[in-house]
Amino acid sequence: MKKSLLIYFILIVPYTLTAQQPTPIKPRILISTDIGGTDPDDNQSMAHFLMYSHLFENEGLVSSPSYGHGTKQHILDMIDLYEKDLPQLKQHQQGYPSPDALRAICKQGRHGAAPFVGYTSSTEGSDWIIRCAKKKAKQPLWVLVWGGLDDLAQALHDAPEIQNKIKVYWIGGPNKKWSANSYAYIVKNFPNLWFIESNGSYNGFFSDNKAPDSLKNANYYNCYIQEAGYLGKDFKNYYKGVIKMGDTPSLLYMMDGDPNDPLKESWGGSFEKFDRSPRIIYNRNTTLTDTVTVYSVVELHFKGPEINIHPDSACFTMTVQAGIGEQKWDGFYLGKSNYAIKYCPKQTETLSYTITSEIPGFEEQHGQLVVDNVWPGKSRPYDYQLGENWFTDKQDTELFDDTQQGGKTVLKWRNDVLLDWGKRWRWLQAEN
The missing domain is CATH 3.90.245.10 (Ribonucleoside hydrolase-like)
Structure with a gap:
C-alpha cells in the first residue's frame, strides 16, 4: 500500500x-x-x-x-x-x-x-x-x-x-x-x-x-x-x-x-x-537419527505394566530438556498395557527427554529428537489430511x-x- x-x-x-x-x-x-x-x-x-x-x-x-x-x-x-x-x-x-x-x-x-x-x-x-x-x-x-x-x-x-x-x-x-x-x-x-x-x-x-x-x-x-x-x-x-x-x-x-x-x-x-498436518508416530524411544517437523504432532507409544486405571488417565511424565530449559508433560494409559503421549515442538532444536512414572514395574526411558525448521515439511504416512x-x-x-x-x-x-x-x-x- x-x-x-x-x-x-x-x-x-x-x-x-x-x-x-x-x-x-x-x-x-x-x-x-x-x-x-x-x-x-x-x-x-x-x-x-x-x-x-x-x-x-x-x-x-x-x-x-x-x-x-x-x-x-x-x-x-x-x-x-x-x-x-x-x-x-x-x-x-x-x-x-x-x-x-x-x-x-x-x-x-x-x-x-x-x-x-x-x-x-x-x-x-x-x-x-x-x-x-x-x-x-x-x-x-x-x-x-x-x-x-x-x-x-x-x-x-x-x-x-x-x-x-x-x-x-x-x-x-x-x-x-x-x-x-x-x-x-x-x-x-x-x-x-x-x-x-x-x-x-x-x-x-x-x-x-x-x-x-x-x-x-x-x-x-x-x-x-x-x-x-x-x-x-x-x-x-x-x-x-x-x-x-x-x-x-x-x-x-x-x-x-x-x-x-x-x-x-x-x-x-x-x-x-x-x-495435511504433520504427524509422526514412534513405537520406540527416539534417537538423534530421528528428525521431526517443527510444530508437528509427535506421538510416542510403548508398552508397560498392565494396571487397573481408567483408560485415558494421566499416569506418567515426560520431562523435556532443550534450549528453553526443562518442561514436564503428562502421558496417558490407553488400556491393555499401552501407554502414549503427544508432543508438539515449537522451534528448531535438539531435545532430550526422560519418561518416568510411580507405577510399579514402569521402566524409566530416555530419548532424543532433532527438530527441523520447515513447516509442514515432507509428507509422512500418519499425517492428518485436511x-x-x-x-x-x-x-x-x-x-x-x-x-x-x-x-x-x-x-x-x-x-x-x-x-x-x-x-x-x-x-x-x-x-x-
Whole structure:
C-alpha cells in the first residue's frame, strides 16, 4: 500500500486499522484466552482489544488456560480498568461496548490441557462457544484463540454441527505444545473446519527488525504509553512495559477489509493453504537419527505394566530438556498395557527427554529428537489430511523473519499498527 493512501485512511477513517480496505461489517468475534497464565502477553493484547473493541460485535471472552492458573477474573480485572478509561475513550470514538456488556460475555473454560483423546466434559466456556455459534446470523462467528484449543475442541465434540458456523484464527506455536491433544482431535475429526493456524507469522508483531527506536519493544512504553490512563498504568505490570502481544495479530486480521480471504495481505498476516498436518508416530524411544517437523504432532507409544486405571488417565511424565530449559508433560494409559503421549515442538532444536512414572514395574526411558525448521515439511504416512479451508504460515523463505516462518507478513505492518495505537494512548493522557 502506498504511504499516502495509508495516511488517508488513518486521518479520514480513524476508527479502522487497515492494510487494504475498511471492514464493511463489524465481525462477530469470540476470544479464547489463557490470560493470567504463565505468559502475561495476553494482558497486553487484552488492553489492545479493549481500546479497539468498538470495531467488533463482541460475543465472548472465554478463559481457557491449558497451562497455568488463569481465570475469568483476570479478564474481569481488565474490564474494570477499561471502565475507568471509557469516558476518555468515548470523547474520541463512539460505539464502545459497555463494561457490563463485556462482563456478561466472560465465561470460565477448562483449567488444564485435555487428556489424550482431546476432550473431557463441557465447561461454561465451551457451552458459550456453542451458544454463540448457533445464533441466527448472516456472518460466521470468528473464534480467536490466544491459548490452547481445549474449549474449542470440547465445543466441537459436544455440538459438531457448529463447524459450519465458525471460523478460527489460532495463535499456535507454543500454544500447540500445551494443547497437543485437543489440536489432534480437531484436525482428525473436523478436517473441513475453516481454520488459520499461525505458528510462526504472529512472531512478526514482537520483532524489532526494521523498527525505529521509538517503536522498539523496550522503548514503546516510554515513548507512547507513559502510564496513560488506568490501562496504561497497568500495562507496566507485564514484562515491565516491554511489548510482546503475540496474540494481537488475530485482532488485526479482523480489522482488515475481508477476513474471509487469508491469502491476501493483512495486518494480521498473510497465509497459504495446506492440505495435511504433520504427524509422526514412534513405537520406540527416539534417537538423534530421528528428525521431526517443527510444530508437528509427535506421538510416542510403548508398552508397560498392565494396571487397573481408567483408560485415558494421566499416569506418567515426560520431562523435556532443550534450549528453553526443562518442561514436564503428562502421558496417558490407553488400556491393555499401552501407554502414549503427544508432543508438539515449537522451534528448531535438539531435545532430550526422560519418561518416568510411580507405577510399579514402569521402566524409566530416555530419548532424543532433532527438530527441523520447515513447516509442514515432507509428507509422512500418519499425517492428518485436511480439507479446503485450512491455512497456515507461508513457506516462502523470503518471508521468514529470522527463524519465524511467515513472520514478515505481520512485521511488514507492525510500525503502522503501533503508531495508530499510540494515538489512542494519547486519548488517555488527559487522565494523568
